[in-house]
Amino acid sequence: MSTTASTTPPIRTVMSPGRYVQGKGALARLGEFVAQIGTAPLIIADDFVWGIAEDxxxxxxxxxxxxxxxVGFGRFATATAVDALVEKIKETGTDVVVAVGGGSAIDAAKSAGHLAGIRWVSVPTVASTDAPTSALAVIYTEEGEFVEYRFFPRNPDLVLIDTQFVANAPVAFLVAGIGDALATWLEARATAASNSTTMAGGQPTQTGxxxxxxxxxxxxxxxxxALDAVRDGVVTPALENLVEANTLLSGLGFExxxxxxxxxxHNGLTAAPQxxxxxxxxxxxxxxxxxxxxEGAPRAEIEDFIEFTTRVGLPTTLTEIGLTVEDETELRAIAELATVPTETIHNMPFAVTVDDVVSALKSIERLSRSVRADRGLAEPVKHVAKH
Structure with missing residues (x-):
């Protein structure tokens, strides 16, 4: 998505959902807001989520x-799953699709809604990604390998998140949302430095x-x-603030x-089954x-990032994601997928090669272990892939 030469002047643009609703008990008002968008909704939710949210x-x-x-939904937003949803939309005369659940269900609903020519609504039940607000979807293979981004001309008409559902969910979901959202500022400042094209289709704005x-x-x-609030199953101002940061602010910021x-x-890492x-x-x-x-960030910034994310519960070593510095084949496959011409890594304010990515990935193992030892943090625990 890097900027290319054009005969027309560059533009700057911001995209956002039509309405954002957040709060304890917000789900009880979903029908009220959906009725302003369409009259024949189709709900997309897997059996587990529907068991919690149905009433x-x-x-x-x-x-x-x-x-x-x-209609139910599987684990990943695949092209096949999206096409099946399009057929269901047509069969049922649906005019608005309402995705209730996680990021994959929401991405599938956005993609199917766009293909079917109808409107769409995001109802995340966890704050694990910033996908719900955006005008794009990520498509994966059945095995979970990244395939492509799909872009749409508009964002969801409604994003509604009930913070009590977030508080009731396992804390790991909120931890994941922090990992996703922390990248937003790091990537936005790099994009601003290179003045590259954003997911909104223009150069970055001061607002974004x-x-x-x-x-x-x-x-x-x-x-x-906020993490403590979720461990206690309660909604507090800190949790409300974090949910907004993870979902709305990060969503607007990345897009x-x-x-x-x-x-x-991240997309490159999906090439490694581990x-x-x-x-x-x-x-x-x-x-x-x-x-x-x-990017050669200051040592103090890197150390603080390692400490903060380790304390939150996020991985900062290859060990914790099931890899090692000796996994040359896997690391090169990751780097090659991360640097394909269409990837956003080319929004960095300097050229990045496959070798650069491999070297940087290898370097984080010793770097993170050293910082964690110096600051009295836990030793990395190896992630064991489940098949």
């Missing part, structure tokens, strides 16, 4: 005189860059208190501020640390 969603839809039509930085600041101020090396390296059991945010955190190494 509240159904009650809100009934109160708004909306039909209750639900500022929102990315605000997300970073709110996360650092609220993360630990209109720009992606760079961190997410490209990483398939990891969350999006865990892999992104490795990408963020690798980006800091690539």
């Amino acid at each position: 509240q969603v159904s009650a809100s839809f009934t109160a708004a005189d909306l039909r209750i039509e639900r 860059t500022a929102l990315a930085k605000l997300s970073w600041e709110i996360i650092h101020e609220n993360a630990f208190s 209109s501020g720009g992606l760079a090396a961190a997410h490209a390296i 990483t398939h059991g990891l969350s999006h945010g865990q892999k992104v955190n490795i990408g963020s640390l690798t980006q800091l190494v690539l």
